[in-house]
Amino acid sequence: MTVMSLENVHKSFGKNEVLKGVSLSIAKGEVVGIIGASGGGKSTLLRCATLLETFERGSLSYGDLMVAQEVDGRTVYAKKDVLAQAKQRFGLVFQNFNLFPHYTVLKNITDAPLRVQKRDKDEVMQTAAQLIEKMGLQGKENMVPNELSGGQQQRVAIARALCSHPDILFFDEPTSALDPLLTREVLRVIRQLAEEHMTMVIVTHEMAFARDVADRVVFMDGGVIVEEGPAAELINNPQHERTRAFLSKTEQG
Amino acid sequence: MTFQTIMSILLAGLGMTAKIFVITLAGSLPLGIVIALARMSKFKILSWPAKFYISFLRGTPLMLQLMAIMFGPYYLFHLELGTNWKFVACCIGFILNYAAYFAEIYRSGIQSIPKGQHEAAAVLGYSKSQTFFLIVLPQVIKRILPAMGNEIITLVKDTSLAFVLGIAEMFTQAKAIAAREVSMLPYAITALIYWICCLLIEWLLSLGEKKMAYYHD
Numbered sequence: 434m435t436v437m438s439l440e441n442v443h444k445s446f447g448k449n450e451v452l453k454g455v456s457l458s459i460a461k462g463e464v465v466g467i468i469g470a471s472g473g474g475k476s477t478l479l480r481c482a483t484l485l486e487t488f489e490r491g492s493l494s495y496g497d498l499m500v501a502q503e504v505d506g507r508t509v510y511a512k513k514d515v516l517a518q519a520k521q522r523f524g525l526v527f528q529n530f531n532l533f534p535h536y537t538v539l540k541n542i543t544d545a546p547l548r549v550q551k552r553d554k555d556e557v558m559q560t561a562a563q564l565i566e567k568m569g570l571q572g573k574e575n576m577v578p579n580e581l582s583g584g585q586q587q588r589v590a591i592a593r594a595l596c597s598h599p600d601i602l603f604f605d606e607p608t609s610a611l612d613p614l615l616t617r618e619v620l621r622v623i624r625q626l627a628e629e630h631m632t633m634v635i636v637t638h639e640m641a642f643a644r645d646v647a648d649r650v651v652f653m654d655g656g657v658i659v660e661e662g663p664a665a666e667l668i669n670n671p672q673h674e675r676t677r678a679f680l681s682k683t684e685q686g
Numbered sequence: 687m688t689f690q691t692i693m694s695i696l697l698a699g700l701g702m703t704a705k706i707f708v709i710t711l712a713g714s715l716p717l718g719i720v721i722a723l724a725r726m727s728k729f730k731i732l733s734w735p736a737k738f739y740i741s742f743l744r745g746t747p748l749m750l751q752l753m754a755i756m757f758g759p760y761y762l763f764h765l766e767l768g769t770n771w772k773f774v775a776c777c778i779g780f781i782l783n784y785a786a787y788f789a790e791i792y793r794s795g796i797q798s799i800p801k802g803q804h805e806a807a808a809v810l811g812y813s814k815s816q817t818f819f820l821i822v823l824p825q826v827i828k829r830i831l832p833a834m835g836n837e838i839i840t841l842v843k844d845t846s847l848a849f850v851l852g853i854a855e856m857f858t859q860a861k862a863i864a865a866r867e868v869s870m871l872p873y874a875i876t877a878l879i880y881w882i883c884c885l886l887i888e889w890l891l892s893l894g895e896k897k898m899a900y901y902h903d
């Protein structure tokens with residue numbers, strides 16, 4: 434079953450075409466790693482998928498929800514209520530967390546389920562408590578983000594995204610703002626989610642992590658998907674010259 | 687005139703001063719947000735009038751604005767607006783003028799909130815207005831409180847400008863008593879009262895700052 438599908442997406446900023454026909458479809462339970470050099474369009478792809486950017490050509494769907502469809506060579510977005518519905522189906526974890534600084538940890542996690550999804554308070558509190566435990570954040574419920582380490586903040590951000598019960602979770606370099614020790618604890622919870630078959634798309638510079646955790650790895654460069662395949666195969670034995678060049682560079686660095 | 691009479695007249699004037707002060711804040715604080723949002727709008731039909739409004743109201747004397755609103759309806763349209771009009775005109779003038787200053791303070795605060803806050807809220811499904819009132823505005827208020835405090839304290843003293851409309855606020859009364867009694871005393875007392883009011887407001891503002899000190903970003 435396909436959870437999310439992008440087809441032939443073109444996205445430009447002014448005259449600069451950043452995505453040049455990208456297609457990516459994610460099956461339920463799949464973990465996909467996106468790798469590639471800086472400026473290759475990885476973030477832009479996630480931002481298009483999460484409706485933070487609009488694209489000019491191509492289509493986007495979440496399961497049976499057509500979010501954007503190409504008509505006569507131009508993308509037409511669905512109505513507001515469809516977009517709102519689609520937003521319930523995905524979550525996004527940012528590189529720099531973007532927690533709400535004036536909310537406590539618990540409120541960061543529960544506010545959207547309560548206010549946006551209008552779910553039952555007891556149920557949301559229970560879900561949040563489970564997530565807090567899973568993320569190793571017990572005792573931090575009533576703290577505010579600036580009282581936490583970067584790694585803890587990122588785990589709050591993951592819990593916040595998960596509490597809305599998304600079908601798919603996107604990560605844009607979730608550990609790039611963290612030092613190695615804190616990186617490890619964040620990667621551990623993502624790994625745990627992978628074991629539970631949470632559907633995830635992870636943009637990362639951690640090659641070893643991508644190889645171990647992802648089912649499939651996508652290499653992006655210059656606004657196109659150059660190569661994709663089973664994680665270990667692509668990273669250990671890349672077929673394309675550009676992929677090889679990129680991987681050998683990251684190994685040295 | 688006994689000291690007691692002087693005091694009772696001045697305090698009655700203070701009541702009027704307080705009325706102008708409270709009504710001005712109640713009107714201009716929300717109006718300022720609206721103007722700030724218009725000013726930041728990507729639609730020129732909204733942003734240009736807002737820019738003009740802010741520039742004009744900050745660029746001309748408040749005293750002149752008060753008189754224009756007070757006498758404009760009569761001179762322009764021959765409207766006789768009754769005895770109440772004086773006070774209404776005064777409040778309108780203060781609200782319009784202070785909203786222009788507040789709008790710029792709001793704008794600086796709103797623009798200082800990182801884009802990531804809007805994006806995180808959008809992805810979680812918050813509507814535009816939920817994002818503004820729940821996520822952005824509370825953080826804006828914390829950031830702009832010191833600048834707002836400045837304006838609010840200025841307003842305490844600016845209320846004395848209502849004397850040009852002959853409104854019986856504290857300064858107008860002090861002037862009247864001073865002229866009749868040939869004494870500086872009413873002015874001295876009035877100065878002291880203004881100062882005490884400002885001290886009170888400074889104290890309230892510091893309470894507000896403390897209340898929001900539980901987080902920083």
Ligand SMILES: Nc1ncnc2c1ncn2[C@@H]1O[C@H](COP(=O)(O)OP(=O)(O)OP(=O)(O)O)[C@@H](O)[C@H]1O
Pocket residue numbers: 446449451469470471472473474475476477478
């Ligand atoms: N808002 C924007 N306005 C203009 N150009 C943009 C914008 N966002 C991204 N770009 C451009 O799009 C291209 C792709 O950027 P993107 O952030 O998607 O790359 P990336 O693969 O995520 O890189 P990194 O690994 O550095 O995060 C870059 O050339 C960038 O300058």
Ligand SMILES: [Mg+2]
Pocket residue numbers: 475476477605
């Ligand atoms: Mg990026």
